[in-house]
Every structure is written in structure tokens, then in C-alpha cells.
Amino acid sequence: MNQQDIIDFIQQSDSPKIKYGFTDIDGVLRGKIIHRQKFLDGLSDGFGFCDVVWGWDVSDTPYDNGQTTGWHSGYPDAPVRIDLATFRQLPWEDNIPFFLADFTPAPEKQPGIHALAACPRSLLKRIAGQCANMGFHAEYAQEFEWFNFRETPKSLQDKSFQNLEPLTPGMFGYSILRPSLESAFYHDLFDLLGQFDIPLEGLHTETGPGVYEAAIMHDEVVRAADKAALFKTAVKEIAYRHGIVATFMAKWNADLPGCSGHIHQSLWNSEQTANLFYDATQPNNMSELMRQFIAGQLYCLPHITPMFAPTINSYKRLVEGAWAPTTVTWSVDNRTTALRVLNHKEAYTRVEHRVSGADTNPYLAIAAALASGLYGIRHKLSLDIPASVGNGYTDKRNGILPSNLADATRVMANSPVATELFGAEFVDHFTRTRDWEWRQYIRQVSDWELKRYFEII
Structure with missing residues (x-):
């Protein structure tokens, strides 16, 4: 229309x-x-x-x-x-x-x-415009993991968010059996999201009680972010209609895996006829442009981590051995690194940004991914960091990610790189909001502190 x-x-x-x-x-x-x-x-x-x-x-x-x-x-x-x-x-x-x-x-x-x-959408539109001016068409998609509970907003409050009932019990990733228990909800997700112009490439259970994962079909970068932003609210609204509450917290339980929001990204020519990341004559089919894009993302990542990990809770997911990266690394088809290259076929050659959690603002996470990749192209950065082999958690040659929001925010607030990517006004506003978030957290007394110190100290 x-x-x-x-x-x-x-x-x-x-x-x-x-x-x-x-x-x-x-x-x-x-x-x-x-x-x-x-x-x-x-x-x-x-x-x-x-x-x-x-x-x-x-x-x-x-x-x-x-x-x-x-x-x-x-x-x-x-x-x-x-x-x-x-x-x-x-x-x-x-x-x-x-x-x-x-x-x-x-x-x-x-x-x-x-x-x-x-405005996050305005920021992304500006960066998408820069991308187009460089002669590229950015094709993006985000995928999400989230937990589902047989609760209501009121029951969450009444229970103080304790002893919640998961939609289904046990650890059962890629289960054909578990979704059949809630087939009406499962099929409503796929069908209604499609009718809402958020077509899913796939939907399945992940490992954990009541956890699902959905991959959204790829699209032009702004439309992809629109779909990702609407996806989270749409899932919650559909869940409500089945007596279910969905959460996109990065890590709702210390003993269970976290929830990712991986970003899949590729650059094409303006006619969308050639994937500019693919070059069959180069090692791993990786074009020079793709290598510059990855180099830019790795270089910028420590400067803009809050864009991918914006909450206090985000950093509970970014821990070793929890299916989320902790090091500034890249690899070919390796799920332990920050960036994962998928390169078996031109149509699907892409870079998966694995730092982003399900709790991100899709506009900001995707804007950060695209802007940092374009930074590498604009500055013709060389990908001098070797690809990680095996366990990326142990590959600390290029540094590690910040371990908390305060440290990550402090770096971004003082970073000329962040200012170059997003402009001084946005960086000032965003980092002030993250500083506020940290200050709200450090004033609180947690259950962990009460259990550990109340009687014995």
C-alpha cells in the first residue's frame, strides 16, 4: 500500500x-x-x-x-x-x-x-542514511530468547517475583513435545506475529523451563529494528491472552541460561543483488569489506557496550560458560565469541553479534552494530585479531567486556569513538540514563545481602 x-x-x-x-x-x-x-x-x-x-x-x-x-x-x-x-x-x-x-x-x-x-528510531534512521550514502544496503535481523510463566502482572506483585510457575518444567531445548502442552499459545505466536508483519523464520524451545526462542525474518535495517521492537511487546500481549507472562530479562535466574538478542547483519550493494560480505576467492569466503566491518565492531565494542548491555541485569548474562560472550573476539561458526561469522553460502553470509541481550532496545543495539561496522569500513581498519579457535572465553588477547553497567557507562561517556558514532547529544543523554540506572541499583539491599549478613556478621 x-x-x-x-x-x-x-x-x-x-x-x-x-x-x-x-x-x-x-x-x-x-x-x-x-x-x-x-x-x-x-x-x-x-x-x-x-x-x-x-x-x-x-x-x-x-x-x-x-x-x-x-x-x-x-x-x-x-x-x-x-x-x-x-x-x-x-x-x-x-x-x-x-x-x-x-x-x-x-x-x-x-x-x-x-x-x-x-529518540532511538531517529538515531538508527540517521545511521542507516549514512550507510546508504556509502553505497550499501544493510540487511538485518534480530532473534530473541525469553521465558514464559503461568502468572499475571498481579500474581507477580503478590509473589514479590518469587516462586514463579514456569510455563513448562525442566530443561528441554528444541523440544517437539513441550510446545504441544501449550499449542494454542505456540501457534498464536507464529500466526499472529506473521499477521502483524513480523514473520518468523523459526520458533522453538530453548534449554530452560518455559523458555522459547524466535528468529525474525531479515529485512532492511530500519524495518528489521521496527519488527524487533514490536516483537517484544507483541509477544507479551499475545501471552497475556493465554494467561502467560513473558519476560525478556537478560538473566532472570542465576542458575539458568540467560536470554540473548543476537543481531544478524550483512551489507549488500544498493541493488540488493550481491552480498558484499562474501568473496569466494578469500579465506573463509570473507571479503575485505567484511573484515573491515568486523574490525570496526571489535574496535568500538568496549566504547559502546551499554548499547548492547543496557541494564544492571545485562551483565549477569555476560559471564563465562553461560552461552554469552565475555571477550572481544570473533570466529567462524563458534558460539563462544562476541562475533560469529556464518559463511557457507553467499545468500546467508553474515556476522552474528552475540553480545546483545534480549533486554536491549533493538534500535540502539542495531544502530550500535551498524555504526561500529561502518566505522571499520570508513577508517579501513585491518582485522589483525586472529579468529578464536575453540573456547572463546579463554581468548583474552584483545581484552574482555566490562563486567558491570557503571564501568561500561563511564567508558562510553568519555569516549571520542562513541561521540563520533552517535553524536555528543545522544551520548550525553544515553549515558546519563545509564548512570541513573546504576545509582538506583546501588542504593538497594538485596535478598542475597540479607541472607548472607543479617544474622552472622
Whole structure:
């Protein structure tokens, strides 16, 4: 459908309702339902949306260190524009029309910056534009692992998130048997996501009680991020309708594997007829462009780790022997390194970024992956780091990943590389939000501390 077709469809619809949304800095989908007429009226000039969405955290608590907005600015409206190209219908809500939106520049506020600098989708669109200007078509996809529980939001609160009932018991990865216990949910995921324009390449159980993994079909980079961002909320909404709560925490239980959000990436020519990562004349079929791309990602990774590991919990997943990388490494088809090259066929030759967890904001993680790869191409970096062989956890020749959000944020906040990739305004805003997240954490007293020290110390 072209834009006029979409407008005609909305005008002729029996329903007066339109739903639109966007992700905040944490990847949480925010939005509202509006009347059809308001939608039509706002297509040319956009809408006003309270910019508090860039001034609070996942619990709606205002930052005390924000510059983008805050009590100092009075939380005014910021301009948001609906992207008609994102039109889809919500199959589990009577096919209500749904659109994604992002924020466009507003007049400068003093003090502060306009919401565009904080908007993750706007950041990715800018980097995708840089990619296109370099003559490349970026093809991306994200895959997710997540745990499912036979709970409700209320039961989670009533139980204080303890003694939760997993959807199915036991460790049973790639099970044909387990999904049959919840076949209605399992098939709803595959079918309804497809109807919502998020087609899945595959869906299966992973190892762990009630854990699923889904790979989304690849697409142009911004559309791929749109699908990944919508996937997480869509899964939760479909789960609700089956009496299930889904979590995309990176590590909800210390004794179980974490949840990844691996990013698959390749660059093609502008006509999309040739995979520029593939060269049959070179070792491992890896083109020079692919080697530069990988070199850029490895070089930039320590400078931008919070983009791939944005929460306190992210770093509980990034531990040795837990199916998540801890070293700045690459390999050919090796699941213990940060970057994994898949190269058996031109159509599927790609780089898998394995640092990213299920808790990432897809726009930010994908923007970081693409920007750092383009950095390597732009600077013609050589891939001097040998491919890891065997256990990547022991290959520390090129360094290790930060072990906590505070250290990772400190590096990024002071990094000229991060500023070159994303701009000073975004880096300032994002690292302030990560600093806030860390400060909320260190004030808390954990169950572990109570059990360890309460009586004996």
C-alpha cells in the first residue's frame, strides 16, 4: 500500500481508532490510541507528545540528572511524527490500525536539547542514511530468547517475583513435545506475529523451563529494528491472552541460561543483488569489506557496550560458560565469541553479534552494530585479531567486556569513538540514563545481602 492507499483505508474504516507507539530509551513501547480525525490532521505537522518519555526511567521515575527534559524545562510537548510506511493492523485487537512514530526536531530549549537526540528510531534512521550514502544496503535481523510463566502482572506483585510457575518444567531445548502442552499459545505466536508483519523464520524451545526462542525474518535495517521492537511487546500481549507472562530479562535466574538478542547483519550493494560480505576467492569466503566491518565492531565494542548491555541485569548474562560472550573476539561458526561469522553460502553470509541481550532496545543495539561496522569500513581498519579457535572465553588477547553497567557507562561517556558514532547529544543523554540506572541499583539491599549478613556478621 502506498501512502494514499493507507490514508484511504483509514478514512473508510469502520473503526475511528488508531493506535501508535514508539520506544523510549529503554526500548519500552510507549504510545496511545487517537481518533481517526486527529490522526489525519496530524499527518502533515505531526503531534505533540509530552517529552517526559525522555525524562524518566522504566518505572516512570524522573531522572535527577537529565538535560533533555526535566523539572527545569517543565516537561513540554515534543513533536512526534507517524511513519505511514510502518502501517499494520493488530490481529489480537480487532485489527485496529497501528503505526510506529519517531520524534522530529523541535526549537531548542535552554537548558536542554530537542527530543530527536534522545529518540532511538531517529538515531538508527540517521545511521542507516549514512550507510546508504556509502553505497550499501544493510540487511538485518534480530532473534530473541525469553521465558514464559503461568502468572499475571498481579500474581507477580503478590509473589514479590518469587516462586514463579514456569510455563513448562525442566530443561528441554528444541523440544517437539513441550510446545504441544501449550499449542494454542505456540501457534498464536507464529500466526499472529506473521499477521502483524513480523514473520518468523523459526520458533522453538530453548534449554530452560518455559523458555522459547524466535528468529525474525531479515529485512532492511530500519524495518528489521521496527519488527524487533514490536516483537517484544507483541509477544507479551499475545501471552497475556493465554494467561502467560513473558519476560525478556537478560538473566532472570542465576542458575539458568540467560536470554540473548543476537543481531544478524550483512551489507549488500544498493541493488540488493550481491552480498558484499562474501568473496569466494578469500579465506573463509570473507571479503575485505567484511573484515573491515568486523574490525570496526571489535574496535568500538568496549566504547559502546551499554548499547548492547543496557541494564544492571545485562551483565549477569555476560559471564563465562553461560552461552554469552565475555571477550572481544570473533570466529567462524563458534558460539563462544562476541562475533560469529556464518559463511557457507553467499545468500546467508553474515556476522552474528552475540553480545546483545534480549533486554536491549533493538534500535540502539542495531544502530550500535551498524555504526561500529561502518566505522571499520570508513577508517579501513585491518582485522589483525586472529579468529578464536575453540573456547572463546579463554581468548583474552584483545581484552574482555566490562563486567558491570557503571564501568561500561563511564567508558562510553568519555569516549571520542562513541561521540563520533552517535553524536555528543545522544551520548550525553544515553549515558546519563545509564548512570541513573546504576545509582538506583546501588542504593538497594538485596535478598542475597540479607541472607548472607543479617544474622552472622
